Amino acid sequence: MTALARMRLIAYLKTGRFLAPGITVLLALLLFHGGGRSEAAEAYAVCALILFPAYAWQTRTILDGDPDVQRRLALVAVGSARREQLAGLLAATVAGLVVTGVSLVLPWLIGAVEAEDEPLAKQLAIGVWAHLLALAAGLALGALSSRAATESTGKGVAVLAVGSVLAIVLGLPDSPLAQVIPPMTVVAKTVSRHGLTPANTLGYTVLAAVWVAIGLLVYARLRRNRA
Secondary structure (H helix, E strand, O other), X not given: OHHHHHHHHHHHHHOOOOHHHHHHHHHHXXXXXXXXXXXXXXXXXXXXXXXXXXXXXXXXXXHOOOOHHHHHHHHHHHOOHHHHHHHHHHHHHHHHHHHHHHHHHHHHHOOOEEOOOOOHHHHHHHHHHHHHHHHHHHHHHHHHOOHHHHOOHHXXXXXXXXXXXXXXXXXXXOOOOHHHOOXXXXXXXXXXXXXXXXXXXXXXXXXHHHHHHHHHHHHHHHHHHOO
């Protein structure tokens, strides 16, 4: 399984498929941070929200890298559908962590963030946590929009686009569905208003974990039905 994940990552890099999402992420981060200096935690929380569609896009790109026949051969090689699916998600997770690292380091390199209101360690911890929530939700949405789950590239793009927009818009604090939507938007709002507490941090984490678990279970079911 690890070898298959490594192979998919290498293919993602060698074929240049990382360029489109990678350049988009870099431009989005530079444009956001070009607005002036801000507190690190607030900037990181908003960056995590911005990166959510990019995480999903990158996941979909990695999972769609194999032609259908090659994906079936990989399934036979690793011995089970679950291991083949986990290999793809592992490759996407590693790629997502690289993007997360860039997002956390870049603002310091260009002098776009500061740590005056809260200790730096606390703000970095909030930033890492917000990015991991967005990465996990992006993995689930990217998997659900993959060709293996939707049966066509067009349907996959539609699921990716609509899912990204709905997750952001319906996740607003005033939305009646905010309690059942991945909490990237509400996290960004809460951190910006300095309203993050241990209680709502745990609540947001649990909500994200439940949403991601459901999304990945649906992905596995779709893959099994369309194998």
